[in-house]
Amino acid sequence: MRTPTGSILECVPPAVxxxxxxxxxxxxxxxxxxxLLGSAAGTVLVLCLLFCRFAVLQWLKAxxxxxxxxxxxxxxxxxxxxxxxxVLLLRLGTLSLVATVVTVTTSIGEFIETVTRAxxxxxxxxxxxARDIGxxxxxVMRFVPDVRQRYLAVVDAHRARGLPLRPTTLIAPMVIGTLxxxxxxADAIDARGIRTNSHPQKRAENA
Amino acid sequence: xxxxxxxVSVTYAGRVVxxxxxxxxxxxxxxxxxxxxxxxxxxSKMINGLxxxxxxxxxxxxFDARQQAHEVRARVGYVFQHPANxxxxxxxxxxxxLGLKRLRLTRQEEERAVSDVAARLGISHxxxxxxxxxxxxxxxxxxxxxxxxxxxxxxxxxxPTNQLDLRNRNMVSRTIRSLPEDIIVITHDLELLxxxxxxxxFHEGRIVEDGPAEVVIARYQELVG
Numbered sequence: 001m002r003t004p005t006g007s008i009l010e011c012v013p014p015a016v017x018x019x020x021x022x023x024x025x026x027x028x029x030x031x032x033x034x035x036l037l038g039s040a041a042g043t044v045l046v047l048c049l050l051f052c053r054f055a056v057l058q059w060l061k062a063x064x065x066x067x068x069x070x071x072x073x074x075x076x077x078x079x080x081x082x083x084x085x086x087v088l089l090l091r092l093g094t095l096s097l098v099a100t101v102v103t104v105t106t107s108i109g110e111f112i113e114t115v116t117r118a119x120x121x122x123x124x125x126x127x128x129x130a131r132d133i134g135x136x137x138x139x140v141m142r143f144v145p146d147v148r149q150r151y152l153a154v155v156d157a158h159r160a161r162g163l164p165l166r167p168t169t170l171i172a173p174m175v176i177g178t179l180x181x182x183x184x185x186a187d188a189i190d191a192r193g194i195r196t197n198s199h200p201q202k203r204a205e206n207a
Numbered sequence: 208x209x210x211x212x213x214x215v216s217v218t219y220a221g222r223v224v225x226x227x228x229x230x231x232x233x234x235x236x237x238x239x240x241x242x243x244x245x246x247x248x249x250x251s252k253m254i255n256g257l258x259x260x261x262x263x264x265x266x267x268x269x270f271d272a273r274q275q276a277h278e279v280r281a282r283v284g285y286v287f288q289h290p291a292n293x294x295x296x297x298x299x300x301x302x303x304x305l306g307l308k309r310l311r312l313t314r315q316e317e318e319r320a321v322s323d324v325a326a327r328l329g330i331s332h333x334x335x336x337x338x339x340x341x342x343x344x345x346x347x348x349x350x351x352x353x354x355x356x357x358x359x360x361x362x363x364x365x366x367p368t369n370q371l372d373l374r375n376r377n378m379v380s381r382t383i384r385s386l387p388e389d390i391i392v393i394t395h396d397l398e399l400l401x402x403x404x405x406x407x408x409f410h411e412g413r414i415v416e417d418g419p420a421e422v423v424i425a426r427y428q429e430l431v432g
Contacts, residue, residue, distance in 0.1 A: 107298065107301065108296055108297055108298060108301055109296065109298065109300075109301035109304060109305075112296070112301075131308070135295070138295065138296045138297075138301075138305075139295060141296075141297055142294075142295060142296050142297045142338070145297075145337070145339040146291075146339060149339065181289075181292050184287060184289055184292035184293070185292050185293070185295065187252075187257055187287065188285075188287055188292060188293035188295065189295065190257060190280070191255055191257055191280060191283075191284075191285040191287075191293075192280075192284075192285075192293075192295075192305075192306045192353065192354065192357065193277060193280045193281055193306070193309055193357070194295065194305055194306060194308070194309075
């Protein structure tokens with residue numbers, strides 16, 4: 001997640017950054033005024049260029065996300081008119097830029113710690129285990145590149161065998177491989193004592 | 208180490224994975240060999256309570272693996288056959304620190320523990336790297352580091368040199384030899400076991416040979432043909 005950016009925002013506590021992200025997203029969706037949304041977008045962009053230029057570069061590199069926003073805006077323009085589309089574009093554009101700033105200036109370790117702390121009230125209410133929530137978020141971030149590598153390996157295997165790429169033949173090895181990894185990860189988490197409430201299981205396999 | 212198996216057996220889905228046996232492990236360097244599916248990994252996973260026996264008890268350094276699983280796991284580190292899957296967080300330093308959370312150390316203490324272990328294994332340069340960017344040997348050492356940072360008394364390594372090129376294999380092999388902790392290695396790499404005090408040979412769910420490395424390896428080669 002974080003590459004050292006040299007930005008002053010790296011020194012801001014992650015909880016403050018996440019709270020700011022939440023507040024900005026609420027504010028952006030409270031107003032439908034183009035003037036206010038345009039001003040907000042402009043201000044965020046200028047602040048990012050001044051204090052975290054790296055985030056702007058990363059935001060521009062996230063073209064699938066920007067393309068999705070553009071597609072949704074086009075659809076909105078077709079259905080509800082240009083004004084609604086512009087509102088949506090400004091909201092999602094600003095929000096994605098602020099989210100990128102938080103992402104590039106916060107390490108995953110800090111992120112997990114913050115989410116875990118934020119989830120402690122849920123644990124007190126008996127709804128969820130705070131460390132499990134933090135760990136789940138860390139695992140999702142950790143295994144995104146792995147799933148991509150697995151996908152590329154399956155694609156290569158198809159090409160090597162001269163098989164056409166079909167969703168049905170791609171999905172099965174991806175799901176099987178991912179489930180096998182999930183089993184190994186669960187074992188590793190237990191073995192490392194990361195989850196304090198895990199219990200031993202009877203689980204022999206092809207060993 | 209003091210690992211005691213008392214009349215232990217394991218079955219899984221109607222298949223006997225390990226026939227009943229009793230055994231005491233006390234040596235500092237123990238190797239486990241045998242064909243695929245002979246029961247090696249199941250045997251080793253019982254030592255830290257990842258697999259529970261159907262009959263009998265396993266005690267590790269005085270703690271019952273069934274009743275005192277947390278105490279056992281705090282004392283036994285396990286490096287899995289596919290070490291990439293055991294690195295839970297993207298950044299190596301974050302992953303190493305994750306295993307320390309249960310100790311409730313300060314951030315400075317955590318950072319010191321992580322950097323000490325990384326320096327000891329010669330992987331300080333990997334701390335800021337991401338798991339998916341590392342070579343096979345580096346992943347193996349990073350997984351070992353994430354285990355060692357918890358200061359285990361026993362380290363179990365499942366096929367630590369599997370799929371490594373010669374350079375990485377030698378690097379991992381040297382590291383294993385230099386570890387002060389008690390070591391149990393499951394391996395098909397018989398050279399890795401030279402100098403080990405004791406080697407167990409598994410075959411079809413039984414320990415068919417138990418003794419010094421040279422004797423057991425010779426018996427294994429004879430068995431395989």
